[in-house]
Each structure stands twice: as C-alpha cells, then as structure tokens.
Amino acid sequence: MLRSLLPSRAVSSRAWAAVSSTRAASTYDFIVVGAGAGGAVVASRLSEDSAAKVLLLEAGPPAPPESYIPAACAHLQGTPVDWARSTPGGGIGQGLIDGKVKLPSGRMLGGSTAINYMAYVRGNPKDYDSWASAGANGWSWKEVLPYFKKSEGFIPGKVPAIDRDAHGFDGPWAVSFRDEQLDGVSTFVAAAQEQGYKLKDYNSDARAELDASGRGVVSPHQFTIRDGKRCSTGTAFLEPHMGARPNLTVSCQALAQRVLLEGKRAVGVEYVDAAGQAHEVRATKEVVVACGTYATPGLLLRSGVGPAKELAAAGVETKLDLPAVGKNLTDHMLLLIPVSGIGTPLKELVSECTPEGDGFKRYMETGKGLAATSCYEASAFYSSGLHPVSGTQDGQISFGATAYDPHLWQNCMGYADFNEENFRMDALFNPEVPSGTIVATLNRPLSRGEVRLAGSDVDVIHNYLADEADRRMYVAICKEAMRILDQPSFSNEMEVVIPKALSKRFGNDLQSDALWEAWIRSFATTIYHPVSTCAIGQVVDAECKVFHMDGLRVADGSVFPEPISGNTQAACAMIGEKVADMMASQHGLTLA
Numbered sequence: 001m002l003r004s005l006l007p008s009r010a011v012s013s014r015a016w017a018a019v020s021s022t023r024a025a026s027t028y029d030f031i032v033v034g035a036g037a038g039g040a041v042v043a044s045r046l047s048e049d050s051a052a053k054v055l056l057l058e059a060g061p062p063a064p065p066e067s068y069i070p071a072a073c074a075h076l077q078g079t080p081v082d083w084a085r086s087t088p089g090g091g092i093g094q095g096l097i098d099g100k101v102k103l104p105s106g107r108m109l110g111g112s113t114a115i116n117y118m119a120y121v122r123g124n125p126k127d128y129d130s131w132a133s134a135g136a137n138g139w140s141w142k143e144v145l146p147y148f149k150k151s152e153g154f155i156p157g158k159v160p161a162i163d164r165d166a167h168g169f170d171g172p173w174a175v176s177f178r179d180e181q182l183d184g185v186s187t188f189v190a191a192a193q194e195q196g197y198k199l200k201d202y203n204s205d206a207r208a209e210l211d212a213s214g215r216g217v218v219s220p221h222q223f224t225i226r227d228g229k230r231c232s233t234g235t236a237f238l239e240p241h242m243g244a245r246p247n248l249t250v251s252c253q254a255l256a257q258r259v260l261l262e263g264k265r266a267v268g269v270e271y272v273d274a275a276g277q278a279h280e281v282r283a284t285k286e287v288v289v290a291c292g293t294y295a296t297p298g299l300l301l302r303s304g305v306g307p308a309k310e311l312a313a314a315g316v317e318t319k320l321d322l323p324a325v326g327k328n329l330t331d332h333m334l335l336l337i338p339v340s341g342i343g344t345p346l347k348e349l350v351s352e353c354t355p356e357g358d359g360f361k362r363y364m365e366t367g368k369g370l371a372a373t374s375c376y377e378a379s380a381f382y383s384s385g386l387h388p389v390s391g392t393q394d395g396q397i398s399f400g401a402t403a404y405d406p407h408l409w410q411n412c413m414g415y416a417d418f419n420e421e422n423f424r425m426d427a428l429f430n431p432e433v434p435s436g437t438i439v440a441t442l443n444r445p446l447s448r449g450e451v452r453l454a455g456s457d458v459d460v461i462h463n464y465l466a467d468e469a470d471r472r473m474y475v476a477i478c479k480e481a482m483r484i485l486d487q488p489s490f491s492n493e494m495e496v497v498i499p500k501a502l503s504k505r506f507g508n509d510l511q512s513d514a515l516w517e518a519w520i521r522s523f524a525t526t527i528y529h530p531v532s533t534c535a536i537g538q539v540v541d542a543e544c545k546v547f548h549m550d551g552l553r554v555a556d557g558s559v560f561p562e563p564i565s566g567n568t569q570a571a572c573a574m575i576g577e578k579v580a581d582m583m584a585s586q587h588g589l590t591l592a
C-alpha cells in the first residue's frame with residue numbers, strides 16, 4: 001500500500017540501485033559533500049553539463065518511505081536519519097529534559113529538507129538587501145530572486161492568490177498550497193487580518209510591508225509538497241537524475257572525515273563508507289562543502305581550517321588559521337502555545353495519521369487528508385519595534401492546526417516532567433476536543449553561539465537569550481500573538497492552555513511579561529534554523545569561496561551573513577543555485 005501512495009519510490013528504484021551499486025571512482029571534477037538543501041542543488045545543477053564529472057557524498061541513506069508522508073515529520077526525529085545533536089539551553093530550556101535543547105537535522109538524501117516541516121518561506125526582501133549592503137555583493141533581493149524562482153515548480157492551487165511574478169513554475173522543487181484548509185487556519189488568518197495584518201503572498205515584495213504598529217503580511221503556508229507527498233531537495237534535484245546521468249555519482253553512507261589539502265588548495269575528500277572503510281577521492285576542480293550549519297564547520301575544523309588555538313587544543317594540525325570558522329552561530333526559537341477549542345481533535349489526528357486509521361487509508365489512496373501536511377499551517381509576520389535595526393521583522397506568529405500528540409511534546413520537544421501535575425493534559429490531549437498550537441517564533445535574535453570540534457563530531461553551544469534584547473523582543477512577540485487570539489474571529493470557547501506549574505506561579509494574565517518570560521525560559525526551544533557558522537565576509541567571500549584557499553567553497557545555511565526573518569530551507573536551496581551558477585561561470589560549464 002505504501003508503495004502505491006509513494007510512486008516516487010517506485011519510479012526511483014533505478015535511482016536507489018544506482019546509489020548502492022555505484023562505487024566512487026578515484027577522481028572527479030567536482031566533489032560535493034552533503035546532499036541537503038544546498039548540496040543536492042549544487043550537485044544536480046553542475047551535472048547538467050555532461051562534461052562535468054560530479055561526486056556527491058552523503059553521510060546518510062536514501063530517505064525512508066515515511067519521509068514522504070508529511071505528517072510523519074516529527075516521528076523521524078530521533079531515528080537514524082536524524083543527527084540528533086543537542087545544546088545546553090542557555091537562557092531557555094529550564095523545563096526540558098536535562099535542560100537541553102534537542103537539535104534535529106536530516107541525515108539522508110535531501111538532508112533536513114527530508115525531515116523538516118516543509119513550509120516554503122523566503123524571508124523579507126530587506127534581509128537580503130542588508131546582506132548586500134554589509135558586503136555580500138550579489139546577494140540583494142533583486143539578485144537572489146531569480147535563483148529562488150529557478151528552483152521552484154509552483155503548483156497553483158485553490159487558496160489563496162499569489163503574486164505570480166514572484167514565483168517560478170518550471171523548476172524541479174514543488175511548492176504548493178493545501179487545497180483543503182484544516183480547522184482553525186482560516187480563523188487564524190481572519191483574526192490576524194482583524195488585528196491589522198494583510199492577506200498577501202509572503203514570498204513576494206509585499207513581505208517587506210509593515211504598518212505603523214509593526215504588522216506585516218499573513219497567509220496560509222506554501223509547502224514543498226506535491227500531490228500529498230513531501231518533495232525534498234533529494235526528491236526534486238537528485239532522484240530524477242540518479243542512474244540517468246552517467247556523470248553524476250551519488251554515494252550514500254559516505255561520511256566525509258576531512259577535506260584533503262595540498263598547501264592552500266583543496267584536492268579531494270577522505271570519507272568512510274558504511275563498512276567503516278576509509279577512501280580518498282580527488283577533485284581536479286573544486287570541493288564544495290554543504291554539510292549544514294553544524295557539520296560544515298566541523299568538517300573544515302577536522303581538515304585544519306579554523307581558529308589555530310582551538311585546532312591545536314584538539315590536536316589537529318592547522319592548515320589555515322581562520323578564526324571565524326564555527327563562530328557567529330544563530331538560530332530561530334519557537335514557543336509552542338497550546339490552544340483548545342479550535343483546531344483538530346486528537347482522535348482525528350490518530351484516525352488520519354496512524355496506519356490503522358480510516359483517514360490514513362484515505363490518505364494512502366488519494367494523497368489527501370491530515371497526513372498530507374505537517375499541520376504547521378499559516379504565519380503572520382511582525383516587528384516588535386525592539387530590534388536595534390528599525391523595522392526588522394523579528395517575529396513570526398504561526399498556527400499549528402493540532403496540538404499534536406504526546407510524542408511531539410515529550411520526544412521531539414523534550415518536555416520534562418510531562419504529567420498532569422505540570423501540564424493541562426485534559427485540554428491538550430482530550431481526544432474529543434479541538435486543539436491547536438500558536439507557534440511564536442523569534443526570528444532575529446542578537447545572541448550568538450558557536451560550534452566547536454569534539455571528537456568525530458562537534459559541540460554546539462547556542463547561547464539562546466544571552467542578549468537581553470532577545471528576551472524583550474520575544475516577550476513582545478508572544479503578547480502580540482495573544483492579541484491576535486483576542487480578535488472576534490476566535491470564538492469565546494477558545495482557551496490558551498497555560499502549563500499548570502506556570503499559571504500557579506505567574507497567574508493567567510496573557511499580557512503579563514513575567515508569565516511570558518517564565519514560559520519562554522522553560523519551554524522555548526529551537527525551530528531548527530541554525531545558520532552563519534561560516535558566514536560570507538568572515539569565512540567565505542561573496543562567491544562562497546573559503547578565504548585564502550583555492551578550490552574550496554561552502555554552499556549551505558552556514559554562509560548566511562545574518563539570519564533571515566523566516567524559515568530557512570528556501571534560502572539554503574537558493575544558495576545552492578547561486579553557487580552552482582558562479583561555479584559554472586568560472587569553469588565554463590553549460591547548465592540546462
């Protein structure tokens with residue numbers, strides 16, 4: 001049954017055969033390390049020129065079948081296709097197991113785009129303009145928009161209208177709206193409009209608009225989903241070509257250990273295969289590192305590129321003293337605020353999303369229903385006015401169309417002492433009562449952390465809320481979310497479910513700074529958007545070439561000069577497109 005729903009698996013059986021049967025040769029023109037949002041795009045685009053011999057090394061396997069089912073996204077966390085790192089909570093995480101924030105990221109073809117919540121959000125045009133004005137030449141909104149559009153295969157749907165000029169329709173990466181709105185989504189959008197937000201396409205120029213109170217646009221999410229199935233960058237950019245392009249070799253379960261350097265030139269990669277056997281492969285033209293924000297600095301550090309003192313302390317010979325490798329780490333945070341009386345009852349979630357349920361059978365036959373979404377459904381964009389750069393849209397207030405199930409709260413979010421004593425389990429998990437979540441996100445934090453070498457992987461230290469301004473912005477964003485819930489469209493029967501332990505200490509006033517600060521410090525966690533550990537201007541130049549090195553580039557979230565005001569997968573794929581284009585110009589390749 002699973003196979004009939006997931007034709008891409010059947011179609012791509014040739015591709016899976018190619019993965020397992022192809023042994024990497026010893027020399028390529030280009031070696032790309034990491035098959036996620038950035039790396040899958042780079043490898044796919046470079047191999048459009050049949051003269052370019054490309055090797056893509058990916059530590060994980062092909063994506064498992066569950067990855068194609070959108071609602072299974074949370075359940076992939078903590079499985080072998082998740083790197084499953086964690087970080088000390090810093091200023092947050094007091095209510096999490098061991099005070100630690102779990103940091104999932106995808107370890108498979110498609111990388112984190114095969115485990116993520118699939119919202120397709122590009123950020124604010126002004127984010128990219130400020131990248132460019134800070135020295136990232138060529139990265140202004142006007143200059144990056146063509147690369148967003150190049151990837152995108154927008155599938156026009158019923159809701160709502162989009163700005164057609166802002167979208168691409170011929171690219172391989174499916175972007176769509178849900179045809180069937182889930183309970184509560186249109187209520188959230190209507191309430192945000194009553195509060196002053198404008199229903200507009202958040203991936204267009206309109207995203208830059210703000211009213212005098214800092215309210216911008218609101219819209220149901222656009223998703224990287226096609227016909228009810230996740231479309232990761234692996235699905236979009238690799239599957240159609242694996243086994244079909246003789247010049248593209250994709251090696252799965254190939255864990256890169258270090259980039260091989262001769263003097264100041266990258267000449268290849270050493271990796272370990274699934275059997276633990278070490279191999280060296282050579283690149284005659286370039287090595288592109290695209291292992292994601294945590295692992296890319298890890299690979300550079302293991303290769304001897306990074307802060308000399310730290311490398312010496314870790315016993316790694318310094319090949320290039322580059323102090324900023326691994327620094328400047330930043331991330332968005334989320335706070336899940338459960339609401340009852342609106343959204344989807346747990347009983348429906350169980351019926352629609354578990355293999356025994358009738359609703360799930362319908363999904364398997366038609367690709368429709370609750371299982372065809374992550375339930376992370378709509379966003380409104382806000383400026384608290386407290387970010388030092390005036391007009392920065394530091395807040396994203398989203399609607400989750402269900403309160404999910406205990407698995408999400410306990411295993412994915414890592415809530416400690418998850419019991420009736422501390423939480424309103426009756427309201428959260430009453431199977432008959434509609435429930436949802438408001439997701440309050442701090443998008444433009446000022447706190448910075450770092451990634452350090454630790455054995456064969458890295459230690460991640462996020463320093464969440466280290467900067468006092470972050471706390472103030474975040475409290476203001478949560479209070480704004482409550483003002484949206486106060487609008488007439490939300491019925492009086494809707495109730496915000498405050499964790500019992502917090503309401504006992506801080507009361508139930510949803511405009512209380514003390515309550516929100518405590519809630520944030522206890523239960524805020526990552527929304528999985530780490531960036532900037534090899535930032536343009538600090539580790540790489542505007543062509544994403546590692547400073548003072550030849551033949552070595554980075555193409556993933558680690559090169560963001562600054563965070564953006566929105567989810568990150570679209571921008572990471574855009575970086576892949578732009579890097580591939582710059583490489584093609586340099587090496588005289590003809591891309592399709």
Ligand SMILES: Cc1cc2nc3c(=O)[nH]c(=O)nc-3n(C[C@H](O)[C@H](O)[C@H](O)COP(=O)(O)OP(=O)(O)OC[C@H]3O[C@@H](n4cnc5c(N)ncnc54)[C@H](O)[C@@H]3O)c2cc1C
Nearest residue numbers: 034036037038059111112116117118119256556557567569
């Ligand atoms: C749970 C979750 C939910 C998210 N939800 C959303 C969302 O709804 N919308 C959105 O826009 N963004 C979302 N994101 C973020 C988005 O998916 C990431 O920003 C984006 O995928 C990052 O792209 P990347 O290329 O930097 O890294 P990745 O996509 O993580 O790819 C890195 C790849 O490198 C591989 N790799 C790492 N080390 C090695 C090595 N040594 N050797 C070989 N291969 C290696 C990894 O296995 C991985 O495949 C989410 C992320 C997560 C984890």
